[in-house]
Amino acid sequence: MSENSFEDFVRQHRQEFEAPGPGPRVWANLEEQLNPPRKNRVIQMIGRHWLKAAAILVLLVNSVMIYQFLQMKKSQHLINVSPEMQEAKTYYTSQIEQRLETIKSYPNSVLGLDSVGRKELELRNETYQMLETELIQNPGNERIKAAMVRYYQMKLDLLDKILEELREKQPVSQKQSNYEREI
Amino acid sequence: MQASANNLNNTSITDHLVSRCKKGDTLAFRELYNAYSAAMYNICLRMTGNPADAEDTLQEAFMQVFKNIERLENAGSVTAWIKRIVVNHCLSHLRRKKVYFEEVDNIDVEEETVVDESDFAWTVAAIKEAIHVLPHGYRTVLNLYIFEEYSHKEIASMLDISESTVKTQYMRAKDKVRQIIKQRKLIR
Missing domain, CATH: 1.20.1270 (Substrate Binding Domain Of Dnak; Chain:A; Domain 2)
Known part of the structure; x- marks a missing residue:
């Protein structure tokens, strides 16, 4: 038998070395990570896009203040x-x-x-x-x-x-x- | 059409599946997982040595696959790409367990001992059992070379050791397998 018989044997019987696949918990855990509970989505989105959220808030506050200022000016006639x-x-x-x-x-x-x-x-x-x-x-x-x-x-x-x-x-x-x- | 390990050799099916995954299609993630989980779990099982660690490592690796699939430029190389992520996670797991892949002092590649294997009637069960009891370092090099079919050079790069050390460790690992089988009389 050749000195490489170990490698040859493994290659010839490659499939027999394979065990059955993983248990169902692996996919269950992955699925949970892929689809987190819906109630946390808004918080997660704010967390991910906090800079955009802050910019929108500043714009809103500015708009309200400008509107109130104009109203005040109008009433000052x-x-x-x-x-x-x-x-x-x-x-x-x-x-x-x-x-x-x-x-x-x-x-x-x-x-x-x-x-x-x-x-x-x-x-x-x-x-x-x-x-x-x-x-x-x-x-x-x-x-x-x-x-x-x-x-x-x-x-x-x-x-x-x-x-x-x-x-x-x-x-x-x-x-x-x-x-x-x-x- | 659902993807399976067999039909993933078909380029158009693979392209379509990868493209759906890139769009965040959960069903596509499931199909990708179904197609590769068994083969990747076997890599994890061989590398970590126990089913619980293998499942945890597989889960971590697939989460990284799903998160980074957008960056995969060539859908045709998806198998090699997933396999590399899985192997890297297995190696991280071993490093966390304080398994070090150190250089051997003698950097000259050892001459392979000519062994008369005529008495050996190898069996799958005997080899699996012998590999299972190998020290982590030997087992890793042997698995990466014989089962995962990486070259000595690729293994050297993954473990951050020299190619000659990989060759030496592989030969020593193989000798160890023979010794274990003989000592335990796993082959009659």
């Missing part, structure tokens, strides 16, 4: 804080603009103001805007409301006085004839 003051504003603004238009219709020579001076007469609302901001921050404050109305009344009084002086200098009829002559 005068019409929402004090509708009656918005009404007064509309009335006085139209009155002031009407007078300004009349003043502008006078020639510079009669008006006696250069372009800078004329601009000064424009509806400058800085004081009023400051009061409006104050009222938005303190809605219902009657003193601020009174100050706003007084501001408009003072402005109207001032413009009325200017118009009165202008009429004295140049009555309306003459002004119109001058205007026609210019045409």
Whole structure:
């Protein structure tokens, strides 16, 4: 018999060396690992994708905050804080603009103001805007409301006085004839 | 069509099965397991030496197969790929049990002793019993070479020892098998 007979024997009888396969518990355990109980799936998914979950949460919180900020800004308009003051504003603004238009219709020579001076007469609302901001921050404050109305009344009084002086200098009829002559 | 160990030689069936496994199809995992579990269990049984450890090792190895099958580029090499994962798990199991595969001092390959085997009437049972009582190191080298059909070079790489050490250990293992059989009079 050759010196390799051990190897030859094994190769010739290879199948006889085989034992039956594994018991059923191996697949049962594998199957359990492949299909973990459903109730843990969400937790496992969050665990696996925690970074994505955190990013989505941050985006959601941001969206809610931006929405609330916009809502707050929207409610901070005068019409929402004090509708009656918005009404007064509309009335006085139209009155002031009407007078300004009349003043502008006078020639510079009669008006006696250069372009800078004329601009000064424009509806400058800085004081009023400051009061409006104050009222938005303190809605219902009657003193601020009174100050706003007084501001408009003072402005109207001032413009009325200017118009009165202008009429004295140049009555309306003459002004119109001058205007026609210019045409 | 269900896959079996026999028809897995058919490339298209193997390709289809591997492709289904890559998609996470549990039924495909089951078919793959059915096709290979018996052969792989035998490797585990030979390497670990007992059925309980063999089953545990097989389970670990198949879990790794299922997890990593996405990375398998060539479906045609699935058998060799699974076998290598199983063998690696068996070797890890042995290392955990403090089995070391050390270099032999004499790195010159020993001359194979000419043994008159004419008195030997080998039997499967006698060889199995003799291998079972071999020291872990010898048994591992002998199993990897004679049963799993890896070359001396491949075994050397797996065990991180030299090829000459593998050859020496294999010859010593074979001699040991003969001695055990003679001493125990396993062959009459």
